[in-house]
Amino acid sequence: MMRLNPFRRFRTFRGVEYLLAVLVTVIFTLIVLPFRSAGGQDHTVLSLLYLLPVVLSSLLWGLGPGALVALVSFLALNYFFVAPYYTLLVHRTQDLVVLIVFLGVSITIGQLVGRVSKSLNESTAREHEAIHLYELIMHLAGLQDEQEIVSTLAEQTLITLHADRIDVLVEAQGNLPARHVRMADRSKTGFPLEDSPTYITPLQSARGFLGEIKVWREVTSLTQAEERLLQTFASQGVQALERVRLSQAASRARLLEESDRFKSSLLSSVSHELRTPLATIKAAVTSLRSGMVEWETEARADLLAAVEEETDHLNQLVGNLLNMSRIEAGALKPERSWNSLAEIVQSALERMRTQIEKHKIEVAVSADLPLVPVDYFQIEQVFINLISNSTKYSPVGTTISIHAEAVNTEHLLISVKNQGPYVAEEHLDRIFDKFFRVTAADRVTGTGLGLSICKGIIDAHGGRIWAENLDRGFGFNFTLPLTWEGFALGTEQEILDE
């Protein structure tokens, strides 16, 4: 602990207590004096009575004043009650013995009583200390936020030390911001505070300096016990801060580990997925170049169609990978503008022309639907992924239907339905998880990313996506908000009239 003003160190001199102790003796003497017998033989009894102020003073004001009272009482006894009166002379040996015994006994009793009362005070003070410390620990326990810890520390220090003002500063460290909390006793406003604090205690951890607690207290300086308490508070604060930092570091490590795991499963999934279309393309092109296939035959057209399909497939895959990495990096921010859902569905279908050839597509998305505030390409990607999923899992020749309606003034409900097989109810939520696949990976191509990207995109748009088993087939549903930053677009007529 750093002591800023050395003079504050000395406790207020306890002259008052000594004065009071002497005063008590004087008053006692004045009370007893009228009862002095003319014979002057009563000082043995009196010496016993004089033990009373000695014990009282020792009890009230401690060892020093107690000893002083013993001495003063000894003198008073001698001066007023031992013949000859009004002198400090003693004629009789007997009297001398009484006086000396009195002095010895009174000092001993005073010391004993004073010591008992002192240790009583000390243990009360320790109990208080323990209570304050316990309260601080209670308040700090379970806090996970540095700012809250710093505030609690400042508040408890202010209350416990009855300080005028407490500043707790925690220095910035790495990417952790600096914290600064100032708490002041409101009842003491207007009290001129010095610029420099009365005490400064460092927040020192095993790994270095974290910050400091500054204490302003004008009226009385801190007792030793309070100084000790302040240091304990500081070390408790340090422990709480360290605990939070460690748990943050641990959760960061966990995140990194998860992202690592994500990357390795992505790599293994992707390398397989990239090679499959490449293998088809390579096989088709090499057989065309080798002259094994005649020009102008059906086989040649088939091979070329396969090449084109697989390149589209690869392109889609790359798009999905990019989107996935953006979602993972939290960088998927929709660039919204007012769009027509009908136009989006149309361009998605155009992009998938070759992929959807083997299915019947029914579109019921009216161009008269209200405009939606969405990112054109992201929502197009959602349609592409849902339709692509439908073509993969539903039998060739079946129907895929796309339907959209405004359920109320705030949301559009869009559904993509196919006649594919059911998905077990317990998997309905999980199909939107990364890499989750209902069927074995070798039966259907895909990275297992398409649906999780849909979810990422719809979430970013403030919508909701879910899947359900239908009477005949399987359906994806999602909602899109019709409001943008709380505003809804006027109706078509209102815009035309504007």
Place this chain on the structure above:
Amino acid sequence: MTTQPHILVIDDEAQILRALRTILTAKQFKVSVASRGEEGLTMAAAQPPDLVILDLSLPDMDGVEVCARLREWTQVPIIILSVRESERDKVIALDKGADDYLTKPFGIEELLARIRVALRHSAQTLGTQKSQIITVGSVVIDLALHTVTRAGEEVKLTAKEFKLLAYLAANAGRVLTNQSILSHVWEPADADRVEYLRVYIRQLRKKLEDDPDNPCVIRNEPGIGYRFLVDE
């Protein structure tokens, strides 16, 4: 025999250059290639091409800048090539004067169609008198008389609808960005009010298209804008 149209391809990917040179030469075009922006600009100045195919990501300078530098002195049609992830750059390039764009990977038929449209459009622009009457399917638009007929019957358009249609038709075949349409037909301050455009396009389609839900006159350019298609 007419002279072969001269096409300048500026792209830094050797494989794309190789493929385009082979295909376009086979299609009777005279092809020159450049793999850097500065090189492309020098070649364009030395031997003005009839059309430029420009990649947006070049090693030495931004494709958008190449586009702007070309536009300083020539109205040669420019077709932008780009990957899907640079939508914003694509819009900027179109607003800087590019005529059309293609997203990599693209089909060669698509590219050839775009080249034909662009060459025809530039031939019209160079022609002495720009046609005042535009015909597309059963729709006839007379820009001078401000009349539109569909299968011989007059189509009633509001002043704003006609202004929009006239702007689209005058740039037939070209991709027009939402922003450029809005600032030409409305006020430059309205360039972000995409909702106006969407609603008016819907009105025009209802009045002009045979099937407004599957438009083939006013085509949607995904995320970019619109294109008015004329008969080839």
